Amino acid sequence: MTVKRLSRAALLLALAATTSACGGGWFGGGDPASDAAKREAARDQRAAQAKFEPQGKRGSSFFDLFNNSSDPNITVEVNKYLWQASLEVLNFLPVQSVDPFSGVIITGYGTPPGGGRAYRAIVHVTDPALDARSLKVALESRGGAVSPDTVRAVEDAILTRARQLRIRDSKL
Numbered sequence: 001m002t003v004k005r006l007s008r009a010a011l012l013l014a015l016a017a018t019t020s021a022c023g024g025g026w027f028g029g030g031d032p033a034s035d036a037a038k039r040e041a042a043r044d045q046r047a048a049q050a051k052f053e054p055q056g057k058r059g060s061s062f063f064d065l066f067n068n069s070s071d072p073n074i075t076v077e078v079n080k081y082l083w084q085a086s087l088e089v090l091n092f093l094p095v096q097s098v099d100p101f102s103g104v105i106i107t108g109y110g111t112p113p114g115g116g117r118a119y120r121a122i123v124h125v126t127d128p129a130l131d132a133r134s135l136k137v138a139l140e141s142r143g144g145a146v147s148p149d150t151v152r153a154v155e156d157a158i159l160t161r162a163r164q165l166r167i168r169d170s171k172l
Contacts, residue, residue, distance in 0.1 A: 077128035078103040081169075082135055085161035086123045089154065093121055109142060118142050121154070130162055 078100060086105055087095075093107035103125035109118040120140050127134035137155050139146040 078125045079128050079130050079134055081130055081162040081165045082125045084165055085158045089157045089161055090121055132159060
């Protein structure tokens with residue numbers, strides 16, 4: 001009979017110790033400052049993890065693998081007319097790097113037909129809209145900076161060609 005009582009007492013003592021470990025101290029006590037610090041650290045960790053999770057993807061399931069929705073954080077849309085017009089207008093420049101996913105075209109130095117000065121260009125198409133705000137052009141010559149009028153003339157030529165391409169496609 002006493003062995004049974006001792007085992008019950010040991011069981012209750014173990015249960016009390018286990019339960020108090022969850023509360024931060026014996027029977028729910030503990031340092032309130034450290035508990036607040038722990039809660040703040042957990043909240044900061046959840047906020048940091050939430051930055052890297054796409055919106056609407058929390059709590060996803062196996063069936064989301066078959067969903068045909070694309071992540072807007074990965075896919076960057078570029079206006080195809082501005083892209084094509086940039087390549088056509090600057091076709092006299094050798095292309096060094098092209099990234100259609102981010103909309104960047106980097107060229108090497110080249111001389112325009114009928115011109116004597118070598119230029120190099122960086123074109124950035126930032127938006128899917130056929131708009132002047134969607135196009136950023138940076139020009140450089142071997143001698144240094146290029147006048148803003150020259151940059152504006154190249155931007156205007158690209159925008160004009162892009163509108164011509166869109167009109168041509170709408171007639172099909």
